[in-house]
């Protein structure tokens with residue numbers, strides 16, 4: 001009889017907003033025990049998943065599965081690049097950009113079924129000043145928001161939306177010099193995003209044409225805009241057509257040098273890091289094995305797929321607003337109750 005393939009599940013207990021115990025129950029119920037021998041490890045701190053995954057790759061396990069979001073995936077995947085150990089994903093983050101790009105289902109049960117099928121693809125990854133990223137990286141407003149988000153103390157899409165709306169009102173675009181393929185260009189930009197994958201997460205497609213297997217970075221520059229541009233930019237971000245906006249410039253390259261006037265924050269897969277004036281971004285072709293669904297091959301999405309993506313984006317936004325309104329209503333009601341209590345005491 002063939003030996004069972006070893007799979008290590010790494011759980012980030014603080015990712016996203018959902019509890020992970022139910023996911024563990026589903027793994028116990030659904031994982032193909034004929035095929036796989038499983039173990040589960042919880043992370044204890046930021047950076048811990050890098051160490052665990054690196055150990056598992058040395059042991060030669062078949063796959064390490066991230067139960068978390070893009071930050072957890074980043075920590076695991078950076079230890080798996082150029083090894084024989086594949087990355088698996090059960091999406092449990094706030095944005096889940098890489099999982100969504102790969103069309104891995106958001107429902108954990110269905111994501112477990114994909115692991116049971118066990119189809120493996122080899123994808124590209126990027127480096128920003130030697131720090132690996134798998135989804136997107138960038139400078140400017142999105143990096144600035146990732147820094148605020150990391151300090152927010154609680155995670156989830158609501159926190160992200162709050163931060164984004166609040167911060168965009170105060171943010172000042174910077175001037176950047178970009179060197180790529182022998183030419184240098186200057187841009188005043190609100191943000192510069194480099195996509196290995198097409199989206200930040202939550203179906204927000206900042207690099208809509210990006211594919212994970214072309215050996216190229218998809219660079220999106222958002223130039224300064226006015227409040228009048230916000231509705232079309234938001235619509236196009238979720239409609240996968242932001243590259244058609246007049247405030248957007250896009251290009252593809254293998255390597256990019258970004259020069260800015262002062263050091264500052266960058267983000268890699270949504271996590272912030274301080275870097276200097278010069279930032280080198282490059283793509284490394286076919287460096288990571290990933291367990292994928294059968295549909296991933298059809299990356300050139302058709303109109304129906306785009307419509308579905310758009311509806312999903314709207315749904316997500318709707319949920320965020322409903323959650324926000326519910327929370328605000330609760331705060332108003334609680335305040336009202338307090339005031340009534342005070343009044344009745346007088």
Ligand SMILES: Nc1ncnc2c1ncn2[C@@H]1O[C@H](COP(=O)(O)OP(=O)(O)OP(=O)(O)O)[C@@H](O)[C@H]1O
Pocket residue numbers: 012013014015016017043044045046047048068069070071072073075092093094095096097155156201269270271
């Ligand atoms: N046990 C832990 N305690 C505190 N932080 C942790 C722990 N394990 C991992 N982390 C950190 O948690 C951060 C957030 O995780 P992750 O990005 O997976 O979730 P998310 O931000 O909710 O989802 P997404 O990135 O998809 O938006 C990671 O950067 C990781 O370093």
